[in-house]
């Protein structure tokens with residue numbers, strides 16, 4: 104019997120960010136391995152015209168939860184959506200709901216965050232720092248609380264090269280930042296943002312670092328742990344390989360490359376691609392929840408959930424395997440044949456952006472316009488290039504994360520738990536994982552049927568033929584223009600023609616002699 108699964112049985116669990124990528128995988132695993140748990144409270148806001156009940160219903164009816172519904176048929180009764188917006192004071196939670204949450208909760212998993220890299224500082228602080236502070240204040244009023252698990256990121260201290268499982272100070276105290284957001288106007292905040300974030304690349308990593316300090320300060324009297332995952336990718340094994348549901352991290356770029364939009368990206372091929380599967384993160388998170396509640400470590404433990412030092416894979420290996428999978432399982436209706444490369448310098452990146460990204464987009468939009476359709480590819484390309492510029496930092500640097508706490512936790516698990524809550528990334532076969540990842544992007548993000556693969560292959564063949572025809576036509580046009588305007592080109596042309604005709608007559612003469 105799994106000790107961890109048994110621990111979560113009969114517990115009341117509060118999850119923030121349950122509608123997000125990691126939150127869903129976390130809920131799924133909890134219901135699947137501890138179907139006898141008491142209840143999961145999820146803090147949800149209405150969104151995109153859907154009530155919170157509709158949002159939760161949609162999640163429970165998705166493919167991700169198919170196994171759960173077999174194991175825990177009454178899953179609908181065990182999940183309680185609580186209307187909450189983390190941007191509001193007290194999260195806008197009603198008094199009755201708040202009373203219930205405070206009196207019943209045993210474990211809190213805080214996953215909600217803004218993960219956008221370009222969020223204005225005010226918004227990122229509100230969600231990643233102030234909301235964390237408020238949640239801790241709520242947690243401090245929960246008499247039955249056994250553990251509070253905070254999801255941070257391995258990149259919260261990406262301004263350092265070697266990162267230990269400790270909390271690093273920031274130049275300005277989080278409390279001062281929170282206060283200043285209340286009275287500074289947006290223009291001043293925008294002006295001071297670069298100074299505050301310093302050598303971090305964006306407001307996301309900065310505010311996640313501030314969030315960790317808040318957890319340390321406000322949660323001193325609670326059983327707290329912080330999980331720091333690196334780049335969270337599709338699921339490795341559970342509930343099935345390759346599940347993914349948003350465009351974040353590598354996902355959007357895999358689509359862009361598979362559809363032939365992305366042809367070149369500035370990357371350091373030998374830098375570590377520190378991806379970590381979503382189910383690995385969830386297994387570590389659940390194990391940490393159990394350990395924190397049962398073993399009550401004296402200080403807040405931080406767990407690095409990274410792959411680089413235990414089972415490294417570099418961007419080149421990853422990129423080549425992504426391209427190899429496109430050969431086997433191409434995406435449908437590609438814009439061009441998938442053929443991406445890494446560039447090394449800003450100059451070559453600008454060159455390829457102009458030649459391989461912007462020019463084909465403009466040509467295609469002209470074609471759309473001429474055929475009476477709305478041009479859209481240039482806009483899409485501009486968005487892609489903007490996204491790439493935001494992600495480039497992470498594919499051109501390498502970090503070393505120590506994993507002592509994570510390895511210690513692994514050693515504390517029984518063999519059954521090590522199997523059921525496996526977060527030993529050394530067992531990961533990268534080539535297999537990346538292939539499943541790309542197939543998962545095709546199936547679960549693009550919603551493409553595998554039955555369409557032969558047609559997708561045919562489409563790529565047509566694109567190849569169009570590509571050859573286009574190149575030949577372009578060559579002939581340029582050559583014709585050169586001959587018309589330039590004497591040297593004409594001389595070269597006559598030289599080639601006379602050389603070829605001499606060669607042919609010699610060949611004919613020698614074959615006649617042999618006869």
Ligand SMILES: CCCCCCCCCCCCCCCCCCCCCC(=O)SCCNC(=O)CCNC(=O)[C@H](O)C(C)(C)COP(=O)(O)OP(=O)(O)OC[C@H]1O[C@@H](n2cnc3c(N)ncnc32)[C@H](O)[C@@H]1OP(=O)(O)O
Pocket residue numbers: 218219220221256257258332333334335348349350351352353356357360419422423425426443444445486489490491493494497498
């Ligand atoms: C040999 C060579 C081979 C080469 C082969 C090459 C192969 C490939 C190689 C792979 C290399 C990998 C490198 C990865 C590095 C990752 C590092 C991450 C590390 C940090 C990890 C963390 O610790 S943290 C979590 C990650 N955090 C993010 O990664 C957020 C980023 N991102 C944003 O910060 C914003 O995204 C940003 C960008 C501002 C744009 O912002 P933006 O405003 O331009 O665009 P949006 O994202 O808002 O969305 C645009 C439109 O997509 C719609 N859409 C959104 N989701 C949708 C959904 N699920 N389904 C349908 N549609 C959806 C949306 O509705 C919009 O549609 P519409 O305009 O029509 O409404």
Ligand SMILES: NC(=O)C1=CN([C@@H]2O[C@H](COP(=O)(O)OP(=O)(O)OC[C@H]3O[C@@H](n4cnc5c(N)ncnc54)[C@H](OP(=O)(O)O)[C@@H]3O)[C@@H](O)[C@H]2O)C=CC1
Pocket residue numbers: 119120121122123124125126146147148150187188189190213214215216217218230254255256257311331332333334335336349351352
């Ligand atoms: N994905 C990754 O690569 C990594 C993620 N992490 C961390 O893991 C955690 C989860 O990330 P992930 O699942 O990928 O993120 P998602 O963006 O998929 O999910 C974010 C969640 O936060 C919720 N949320 C955002 N704003 C509010 C709000 N105002 N009120 C209520 N809920 C809100 C979202 O709800 P809604 O659906 O309503 O928008 C959603 O459920 C985050 O803390 C992130 O920093 C760390 C490293 C890497």
